[in-house]
């Protein structure tokens with residue numbers, strides 16, 4: 001057993017029950033909660049994580065009534081039948097030695113349906129529906145529903161509930177002047193506004209008795225105008241303790257906040273400073289959260305006296321064995337969450353089932369089953385990018401004898417460029433994970449080996465998996481051979497010098513990333529290092545001491561070494577195709593660095609003067625022609641499959657499996673590459 005994380009792995013005595021360690025799996029909606037026929041999948045998902053040793057888990061949000069549902073037919077805990085169904089979840093978790101709480105989440109004005117209700121008649125910027133104001137009596141009814149839902153959770157044999165009081169949901173809407181304009185006893189001074197959560201917890205405790213966990217998720221930092229002040233947060237926290245809560249968990253930022261709180265560019269564990277400021281105000285255990293993704297970071301926070309527990313949600317989606325690996329001193333084997341949101345939150349916001357970019361089995365535990373192969377075969381995987389790495393490690397886990405060929409001197413493919421982008425340092429972790437897996441699984445890794453069809457044929461493999469990736473597209477622009485033209489690989493792979501003014505052609509994920517790279521001041525934050533949290537707060541407009549309403553401050557301008565023009569041919573919003581929950585952060589970050597984003601461009605020619613463009617409106621009418629007097633033009637115009645090897649083998653009649661970018665380059669991302677690599681290898 002590891003002594004490396006003594007604080008993280010120490011049991012926590014709650015008086016009537018004990019948690020085996022300080023890791024709380026934070027609530028995450030997966031989509032499995034919403035349909036009763038998925039209950040066994042949900043049970044397996046949690047049971048795998050309980051088997052992995054997590055101290056306490058919290059389910060995704062369940063509304064206590066219909067009006068509080070996140071969307072029509074979304075997860076609700078409002079009748080005995082549902083409670084009995086949930087016994088499948090609780091019994092599997094308990095059999096695996098785990099503990100689990102049900103989260104009670106009333107969405108209020110964040111409900112994505114026309115029957116939403118809130119403290120006052122307001123509309124959130126993130127939904128199309130305006131909420132109706134509740135009558136005084138109807139507020140009481142919402143409290144009754146919270147209390148009934150907690151009793152149902154107890155009937156379902158949950159170990160407790162978490163009351164969602166943060167992230168801008170219903171309870172948070174009562175707390176803040178921003179959304180609470182009421183004149184009755186639930187509005188006006190903060191003492192009135194805070195009565196809703198206090199009454200919920202007080203009456204809930206009365207109803208469920210003393211031996212039932214009540215976690216209260218306290219919004220410690222609203223990050224919206226008209227949010228709570230620090231004094232108000234502390235006052236509420238103390239009242240919630242008195243009302244009978246067992247644990248106070250941290251909430252950071254409303255969903256409508258324009259400060260990122262969990263995307264990959266948020267420095268690891270930064271927001272634990274907010275919990276640290278609160279810690280000591282109450283005697284019950286306090287849990288911290290946001291961007292904690294390694295046992296080392298968790299231990300550092302707890303040993304620094306900032307909290308009693310750490311909440312991690314996405315990291316436990318990425319690796320169900322996170323805690324076990326920490327216990328066994330195998331943290332270098334953890335498949336680390338890179339905070340990309342691509343398969344978890346982005347899916348949930350598109351009403352799709354969540355999964356994980358680095359772990360496609362997440363939320364698919366009963367479907368993507370990796371069995372031991374009946375016969376061990378000799379498998380060649382060509383290309384050690386994300387697709388090839390996933391395929392090679394999956395095949396080896398199943399007992400196959402795997403050789404992995406890579407033309408480069410290192411594994412990772414395009415992830416080696418992604419990890420260089422400021423704010424994407426987490427991508428290093430995926431390569432560390434695969435490197436370690438290759439060692440553990442005894443994969444024969446052949447670097448600096450550009451393998452060809454003859455060699456593969458000669459070696460007589462049973463299966464050949466082609467994962468040779470993509471090559472950048474070169475658009476047919478007049479002057480494309482001009483010396484000032486560079487490809488994104490010239491910048492990110494070959495480190496070619498780049499001038500002070502740059503036109504970036506193509507505003508997809510790579511165009512945005514290259515712009516971020518070129519506007520970054522590396523003398524301040526060297527490559528590979530995450531931003532300092534205080535600098536980051538200044539850039540995004542977060543008060544250093546979190547004292548004022550919502551904790552917001554003026555944003556500090558960011559110095560940038562270059563003028564960038566970022567362009568696309570489409571007339572739609574530049575960057576509109578980026579991730580649902582992270583695209584706004586990328587757009588906002590570049591705007592803050594004065595990057596000029598131009599849509600509706602046609603690229604006329606490139607010459608000594610610069611880049612000549614013509615701009616058109618949505619109807620195709622020409623608006624103007626411009627010459628961008630730039631030192632360099634960087635091409636980020638998408639990619640094409642790189643599959644010569646596949647074609648050669650096919651010509652020789654060798655059957656292969658084609659995966660990743662080599663298969664389809666359009667709309668390729670690492671999520672698809674890793675999933676496809678895993679699925680193909682699950683079947684060989």
Ligand code: FAD
Nearest residue numbers: 383385386387407413414418450451468469660661669670
């Ligand atoms: P590749 O990564 O291209 O790997 C192919 C590998 O095959 C290469 O290592 C190559 O050297 C090797 N190879 C080719 N031919 C041979 C041969 N004959 N013999 C041996 N080896 C060979 N995706 C996301 O999902 N999220 C992001 O945030 C993200 N950010 C990105 C940022 C940047 C700057 C870049 C460039 C890409 C980013 N991507 C991102 C895209 C992601 O990296 C790709 O979708 C992914 O790498 C594709 O994986 P792949 O394995 O199919 O191909």
Ligand code: NAP
Nearest residue numbers: 475506507508509510511568569570636637638667668669
């Ligand atoms: P992409 O997202 O497809 O973007 C390509 C860009 O090039 C678009 O802006 C496109 O816009 C433009 N373009 C396409 N053909 C062109 C042509 N012939 N001439 C000029 N412009 C052209 O591809 P990418 O940026 O190369 O990214 C590759 C993959 O990596 C993407 O699928 C992306 O999901 C993934 N990625 C993700 C992230 C992330 O943060 N999630 C980051 C980086 C990469 P117009 O057609 O309008 O000009």
Ligand code: SF4
Nearest residue numbers: 337340341344356357
């Ligand atoms: Fe983490 Fe990305 Fe996986 Fe979500 S999809 S759990 S953010 S690695």
